[in-house]
Amino acid sequence: MDVQRLLRGTVEWDRLEAVARHLAARYGDGEAHVEFIDADNWLSTPFLLHTGGEEFFVKVVSRQNSLVHALFTAGRNIGAFSSGTEGFFGHFGTPAEMVRHELEATERMRAIGVNAPEPVEALEVDGLGVLVVEYLPAFRPLDELDVALERELAPDLFRALRRLHDEGLAHGDLRAENVLILDGDLYFIDATSVREPGVLDAREYDLACGLAALEPLIGAADAVAAALTVYDAEDVLGAREYLDFVAIRPDHDFDAPGLKGEIEKRVAERSEATERANGERREP
Structure with a gap:
């Protein structure tokens, strides 16, 4: 401080x-x-x-x-x-x-x-x-809630982020402090500047920041699971490449190796499940 x-x-x-x-x-x-x-x-x-x-x-x-x-x-x-x-x-x-x-x-x-x-x-x-x-009265930042509510709201965070991304926008400074909760609703604040040519990469960076914000609160497994309810495995793998970059920021403190390992595990499990399903459909 x-x-x-x-x-x-x-x-x-x-x-x-x-x-x-x-x-x-x-x-x-x-x-x-x-x-x-x-x-x-x-x-x-x-x-x-x-x-x-x-x-x-x-x-x-x-x-x-x-x-x-x-x-x-x-x-x-x-x-x-x-x-x-x-x-x-x-x-x-x-x-x-x-x-x-x-x-x-x-x-x-x-x-x-x-x-x-x-x-x-x-x-x-x-x-x-x-x-x-x-001024939003009686708001609480995401990281000041109890763990059960943080876990419940995690998919909402990624849904709001996905809405930004689907409209060609990006937040650019997503941290738990920039996600406010009021009457059960999630609010974003402090959006920063992202230049248009790199907006696709910025979305992966946003996703990495969302995962980094949630990992200390609800754990890597639940953070990745919440992201995968909204984003494709390919998107989450792309975000993995930015985690070391996010980790050097002074306003993020999370287990980058553990989060990367959880992403690899979950994506591999999803890929194996898809291959099994495709194989079963091909069988006479």
């Missing part, structure tokens, strides 16, 4: 205060209460804004956040190259561009029926990028 705070940096209080005043004037009566959120977030300073009887979730992106995003993007693309594919992550040069992209990504997810907080606005205040979205 100390490294994370060092990289994220600290936005001066008077600048955050200016953002809160600006938003209170836009959405409320000029009065505001700010509640800072201790979120696992490397690329922004998040807070909850109470104004005019409403609540908004706000992310403030600084120039330092933008520079860290550039470093992460370069590292991810190097990892993609090491996996034998072109780099497929894009970087946006300014804090304002970063928040505008996230707003657009959230709008696109909602347009195809994937749950995400309702977007309100992306704007620039005092050189800071500011994203304002609906």
Whole structure:
């Protein structure tokens, strides 16, 4: 966490205060209460804004956040190259561009029926990028549920991811912290930038991230089984190639060798079952 705070940096209080005043004037009566959120977030300073009887979730992106995003993007693309594919992550040069992209990504997810907080606005205040979205009250991140519920929701995660992929989209930063649960429904947040030419590889990367997020929660066997209820064996094998790449990220902690072994075992079992079935159909 100390490294994370060092990289994220600290936005001066008077600048955050200016953002809160600006938003209170836009959405409320000029009065505001700010509640800072201790979120696992490397690329922004998040807070909850109470104004005019409403609540908004706000992310403030600084120039330092933008520079860290550039470093992460370069590292991810190097990892993609090491996996034998072109780099497929894009970087946006300014804090304002970063928040505008996230707003657009959230709008696109909602347009195809994937749950995400309702977007309100992306704007620039005092050189800071500011994203304002609906606040989801009483939500819980996926990794704060009991194991039985995490196991029950695992196929829903892959179904939502598959819907993105079937529409030619990709999340790009799927982690347990970016999957919120509210009233039994699953919501995606913090979608990142994926360049169009590499979108097929990005989908395999997304799938690898989903498996990596679930493995510490429900185990490799159940994570792979959940993925195979939605994705073909070929897709899951493709995701296997990205697991070492995902494992070097500081925000994923999972058993990569165990997960790769479970994928190989499950895919082999499925292949053998298919061959047996085909053989039985060919018999007179």
